[in-house]
Amino acid sequence: MKEKNPLFSQIKSAWAITKKDINIYYLKAPVLIYGLIFPCFLFLAFFLGKNMPFTSLLPVVLAIAVFFTSSSVGPIITPWETRLRTLERLISCPVSLEFILLGDALASFLFGVGVTLVLFLFSIPFVLIGLKSLIILIAGVTLSSLSFSCLGILLSSPATDNPSNIMMLSNLVRLPLVFISGIFISFNKLPGLGKLIARFSPLTYTVDILRYSFHEEHQFPIGFSLGILFISTAIFLFLGMILHKRNLSYRF
Amino acid sequence: MNLAIEVRGLTKQYPGVLAVNNIDFQVEKGKIFGFLGPNGAGKTTTQRILTGVIAPTSGSAKVMGFDIERRAFHAKSGIGVVPEMANAYTDLSAWDNLMLTGQLYGVSKQNRVKKAGELLEIFNLYDRKDEKVKVFSKGMKQKLLLGMALIHNPQLLFLDEPTSGLDVSSRRLIREMISKFNNEGITIFLSTHNIQEADELCHRIAIIDHGLIATIDSPKNLKKEFQSVQVIEVVFNVPIKDEGNLAKIGYVNKLQKTGDKFKLYTNNPDELVAKVLDFSKERGLKIISLNTLGPDLEEVFIKITEEHKGWDYERKKPSF
Numbered sequence: 001m002k003e004k005n006p007l008f009s010q011i012k013s014a015w016a017i018t019k020k021d022i023n024i025y026y027l028k029a030p031v032l033i034y035g036l037i038f039p040c041f042l043f044l045a046f047f048l049g050k051n052m053p054f055t056s057l058l059p060v061v062l063a064i065a066v067f068f069t070s071s072s073v074g075p076i077i078t079p080w081e082t083r084l085r086t087l088e089r090l091i092s093c094p095v096s097l098e099f100i101l102l103g104d105a106l107a108s109f110l111f112g113v114g115v116t117l118v119l120f121l122f123s124i125p126f127v128l129i130g131l132k133s134l135i136i137l138i139a140g141v142t143l144s145s146l147s148f149s150c151l152g153i154l155l156s157s158p159a160t161d162n163p164s165n166i167m168m169l170s171n172l173v174r175l176p177l178v179f180i181s182g183i184f185i186s187f188n189k190l191p192g193l194g195k196l197i198a199r200f201s202p203l204t205y206t207v208d209i210l211r212y213s214f215h216e217e218h219q220f221p222i223g224f225s226l227g228i229l230f231i232s233t234a235i236f237l238f239l240g241m242i243l244h245k246r247n248l249s250y251r252f
Numbered sequence: 253m254n255l256a257i258e259v260r261g262l263t264k265q266y267p268g269v270l271a272v273n274n275i276d277f278q279v280e281k282g283k284i285f286g287f288l289g290p291n292g293a294g295k296t297t298t299q300r301i302l303t304g305v306i307a308p309t310s311g312s313a314k315v316m317g318f319d320i321e322r323r324a325f326h327a328k329s330g331i332g333v334v335p336e337m338a339n340a341y342t343d344l345s346a347w348d349n350l351m352l353t354g355q356l357y358g359v360s361k362q363n364r365v366k367k368a369g370e371l372l373e374i375f376n377l378y379d380r381k382d383e384k385v386k387v388f389s390k391g392m393k394q395k396l397l398l399g400m401a402l403i404h405n406p407q408l409l410f411l412d413e414p415t416s417g418l419d420v421s422s423r424r425l426i427r428e429m430i431s432k433f434n435n436e437g438i439t440i441f442l443s444t445h446n447i448q449e450a451d452e453l454c455h456r457i458a459i460i461d462h463g464l465i466a467t468i469d470s471p472k473n474l475k476k477e478f479q480s481v482q483v484i485e486v487v488f489n490v491p492i493k494d495e496g497n498l499a500k501i502g503y504v505n506k507l508q509k510t511g512d513k514f515k516l517y518t519n520n521p522d523e524l525v526a527k528v529l530d531f532s533k534e535r536g537l538k539i540i541s542l543n544t545l546g547p548d549l550e551e552v553f554i555k556i557t558e559e560h561k562g563w564d565y566e567r568k569k570p571s572f
Contacts, residue, residue: 006325009358016355024343085339089400092303092335093356094328249266249306 006094013095017103018110025073025080026111030167035072036115039064046184055130058123059210060183062141065119067203068174070112070145074152075170076163077104078244082251083161097248098241101153105237108149116141130214136222140209143229147202150236157243159250182207187219202232254281256408256439257302261311264297264463271297273463274311279456281407284430284440286454286471288447290557294463295443296336299412302441303333316408329357332401336412336443339397342386346377346396349385350403357404364403371399374429391422398429409433412443427453447553459556466556474552483545484516484524489538501527 025031043064047057081087090100120127131137155170178184180194181203190198198204205225212218220228257279264272272294279285289295300306302313304324313320318327340349347368354364372378375395385393394414401409411430415423430453434440444450450457451471458468467474491512492498498514499507503524506517518524521544532539 010325012358013356016352020341020344020352023348024341084342085335085337086341088300088305088335089333089339089353090356091305092328092331092333093353094325094358095356096324252300252306 010095010099013093014099014103014106017090017095017100018106021073021077021104021107022110025077025107028076028080030076030163031072031111034167034171035069035111039068042178054123054126055214056216058126058130059207059214059216061123062116062119063144063183063203063207063210064178066112066116066141066144066206067148067178069115070108070148071152071155071170071174073108073111074104074149075156075166077107078156079160079163079166082159083163088252091248097245101237101241101244105146105149105153108152109145112145112149113141116145132215133213136209137213139226140206140213140229143226143233144202144206144209147206147229147233147236150233150240151202154236154240154243157240157247159247161251177201177203180204182219186217188217202229205229255279255314256281256283256316257285257441258314259298259302259311260313262298262301262308262313263310264294264301264306265309270463272301272308275460275463275465277458277465277468279439279441281439282434282437283455284434284442284453286450286457287441287443287460288445288450288457288553289460290445293460295445295460296412297463298460299335299410299441299443303331303410304328329404330406331408331410332404332406333410334394334397334401334412334414336416340385340393340400343384345382345384346372346388346399347381349396349400353400354403359404367403367405368399371402375399375425391418394418394422394426398426402433406438408439408441410441410443413445414442415444415446415449459553461557482518482521484518484521484528485541485543485545486514486516486528487512487540487542488514488532489540492535492537498531501531503527 043061047060078087081090091097151173152170155173156166158166158169160166180190180198181201182190182198183203185194187195187198187204187208205220205228208218208220209222209225209229212222255278257277259275259277262272262275263270275294275298287295287298297306301308302315302320304315304320304327307321315327316330318324318330320327340346341352344352350368350371351364354368359367368381369378372381375398377392377395377399380388380392385396388396398411398414401411414430415426418426427449430440430442434453440453442450442454454471456468456470457474459466495507495509495514498504498516501524503518503520504516505519508515508517516524516528525542525544528542529539531537
């Protein structure tokens, strides 16, 4: 019998896990509430009534969408599957924890990109007026979605079987990031300490890239911002895998 | 020897709990190996280590010839697992669960569709294949889990309490299936606290208690080894007033009354029968039935686990 190639088999398994996640988790209440409804209201609360052209708001709309949607699926999968004991089944299959997490991250990434794409398509009339670079926009949204989906994987690493605990932790991290990343107050209007903290948030670079894509004022060179998003993806994924591995024994 | 499982010095230490304490055992290919023990003895932890779910603190385990830690992919590819608690995806249908499991084991689409259909037929679930598992009964879920464990034609099947909480017909079906799969050449590692099940199905049994393996042998040899645990079962024609004196007639280690039956535990059944006859004559009683029962596995199990209550679990380890 032909021996299976472990790497190729595990990539296929990760894709099977992604499809399973799409089937099961995209319509779960925490994903819909914290991934779609909550950011909608957050946006409306801050921008409704403000006399701003929609083309100026579009980078912010897309940044909020990609941030909240990409980071909303990942956190619930592991605690949910710990509770239902399906994680134990996955681990006993010939697929490593790293590839299981990659499958989860990919499902989260596709959710973020998908929702952002829908918003983008609805905004086409405005996009056509204000768009500067479609390629930069696609690169920015893609790398941002990857970074935030890996952030979701990192946030799900504590060994709990209660999804609401992780969603609470997730919002504890995500909400402050929204306020310090140049969404509601642009980067150059932040105080000195605020500017320093904003530099450590990957969302700052997402907003900056999207503003550049729509002819708006931006702060950092685009290559630098894309690089930061790439590095943050690697860091979140690496830390997430280490912490998940360390906590695995305590899940069962 | 052709080994399906080879365990050496396996230990799992959790903070404050030594779940598995330096155990060694082997399972031959093609056999049913029973892993018996009371709740909390270390059965599930051992199975989780052998199926690559958790890592041992020390020691090693080879599964189908592959080290479960260093060559996990190859070791896991040859095994099927039915864990203690139902864990199919309840938001997916039975069919989707089988397809997902097949994909995770690298079974081609053509083969997994064919095999899934066969398994659903065997377990009488084909008509319900498109229903979500959340509406399934416990018995149906358990049958589906067994199907999911078999979708890739494993050589070794790990079953953790496979009949626990099931009704009589589901229990019987699953036991028949276990025997059938074993006859087809699949090695079975059966973790259970159901002694009757282990007695009926297993070629060899290991009894684990407090993380230590107390004994390993065939059910027949285990019962033979504990010949002292023999029982005389007697029924008299009328109730006896001085029941306590029956325990004092000699050679009785323990007296137990169930309904109108008296069970007298002894290590000398021959002498005890004579004493029981004397006892009935003296009181003008008639004996309705008198049976000599061999030791059953339950008694062996209780005797072994009771013996080990006094062990120094940190240091002592039995030798075989």
